[in-house]
Amino acid sequence: MPELPEVETTRRGIEPHVKGKRVTDVIVRQRQLRWPIPKNLKRLLVGQVVSSVERRAKYLLLTTKAGTAIVHLGMSGSLRVVNKKSMPELHDHVDIVLSSAKALRLRDPRRFGALLWVKGDPMQHALLKGIGPEPLDDVFDAEYLYRKSRGRRVSVKQFIMNSHIVAGVGNIYASEALFLAGINPVRQAGRVSRARYVKLVGAIKHVLTKAIKFGGTTLRDFTHEDGKPGYFANELNVYGRQAEPCPQCGTAIKLRVQGQRATYYCALCQAG
């Protein structure tokens, strides 16, 4: 499941192959992703030079003079740099063919991803406009999170997964950060102390930074631009480890569902 570290890993992987290259063709094999891929994408993109490859939240932004392609990897998406002559496989929905020998290939078995186009400032696009600060940005600090959380009755886990509060924290890293901070995931966001938000912000930054260093977490579909997996799955303390011993205290890791999503936690270490 691509979360921020996986998208950032992808961005870093594709950037050297894409930036400064001209788009020579766009091949769409499956248009029906979360939203349909614009029918005129090929006309818009062909001939354009990709001037930058950026990330905002879990969105990738391929910017040209004419506009920006917005890519979301959804649940199962990956972007690979392939030889432009290599045969597409099942679920390889789009090739963005480049002026080099390469093509950027979007694979997305579950098709929860998206490939959209925006003219002008991409940050003004409806999908990006309301998104909260980047978690690795300095403006994302304990004071911000504390202030935003006052009066909120949702669980602290759902609170930090709200992209309007902070960008890019998904289900895996929310569980991991709450474990590192020793916070009970079901506690109401508005009832978490300032001191605990200091710990939580530190934990979020730490786990995301570390996951990027490991090239992200590959559980099933996610791969790097070269098709290789990320290795952070080995570093996960609680996610997916129901009934395994807590790495801190040995108590069995628990699983519960919050907002229709699995939360993994240690009831002893995260009593607070």
Added chain:
DNA sequence: AATCGCGCCTGACGGC
């Protein structure tokens, strides 16, 4: 304004 639940989609898995 905040919160809740739905639905998009495929592949893996368990039960029979």
Added chain:
DNA sequence: TGCCGTCAGGCGCGAT
């Protein structure tokens, strides 16, 4: 073996 139901989950959206 094979079929079928269930689950996984990011996240926008509509309803409350």
